[in-house]
Amino acid sequence: IRVPRTSQIDDEICELVDTFNQMADEIERHVREQEARSHIREKAIIDERERIARELHDGMAQVLGYVNTKAMAVRLMLQKGKIQDADRQLNQLEEAAHSLFVDVREAILGLKMAGEVGSNLPSAVNSYVAQFTRLSDIPVRVNIQPQIQDLSLSTEKELQLLRIMQEALSNIRKHANASRIWIDLQAAENKLQLQIRDDGLGFDPKAAATEALQDHYGLDSMRERAKAIGASLELDSQIGRGTKILVQLDLNGR
Numbered sequence: 001i002r003v004p005r006t007s008q009i010d011d012e013i014c015e016l017v018d019t020f021n022q023m024a025d026e027i028e029r030h031v032r033e034q035e036a037r038s039h040i041r042e043k044a045i046i047d048e049r050e051r052i053a054r055e056l057h058d059g060m061a062q063v064l065g066y067v068n069t070k071a072m073a074v075r076l077m078l079q080k081g082k083i084q085d086a087d088r089q090l091n092q093l094e095e096a097a098h099s100l101f102v103d104v105r106e107a108i109l110g111l112k113m114a115g116e117v118g119s120n121l122p123s124a125v126n127s128y129v130a131q132f133t134r135l136s137d138i139p140v141r142v143n144i145q146p147q148i149q150d151l152s153l154s155t156e157k158e159l160q161l162l163r164i165m166q167e168a169l170s171n172i173r174k175h176a177n178a179s180r181i182w183i184d185l186q187a188a189e190n191k192l193q194l195q196i197r198d199d200g201l202g203f204d205p206k207a208a209a210t211e212a213l214q215d216h217y218g219l220d221s222m223r224e225r226a227k228a229i230g231a232s233l234e235l236d237s238q239i240g241r242g243t244k245i246l247v248q249l250d251l252n253g254r
Contacts, residue, residue, distance in 0.1 A: 056107040063100045145186035160225040167218045168196040176200025197244035202237045
């Protein structure tokens, strides 16, 4: 509501009216900005949930196809009396089922994480890591610089950083055979740095440059996510000496 001026003379009443109207304009502008931010956040969350759902669907379809093939093979082996071969196939089925179970739980965590984005990045990191540790039984040490405990990022940037971390942790669980993971979140030279490293098997980055291995480790996906928010992603790994991923995001205009 705006108060109309009752006089053209700049007396105290008119000054009070002008001040009141300016406050109303400011409140209206603030409400529009809040609505715009809320819309952007909702769209980012919906897009991310749709992406996770597609990944979950594709992963389940692939594993269930594998399970179906193995089950048929076991049935044929049992018909032919090949008990030991059938037992080996059943062990592989058991491993595939367990892997699918963990993948589904991770996907559910990802969906939950997407819905919680926009509150606080350090809090979201700690929350996800706690659940990942319970799921994987791999201890994760988190070090978050006190100066960025109240850091505020856009929804898109926070979401992509969290998804890069999730992808990296999933890779470690599936491929690294690591006994420990370290996550560091800090600000240096006006850049936010997210580092994930492990003491696992490591791999040859040159060999991983092939398209198949890029997809296998989700490296392309992580690089695309970093690029989408104007961040850089560096990979350092050696066979037998673990892997380190460093994401750096410019905090100017965050």
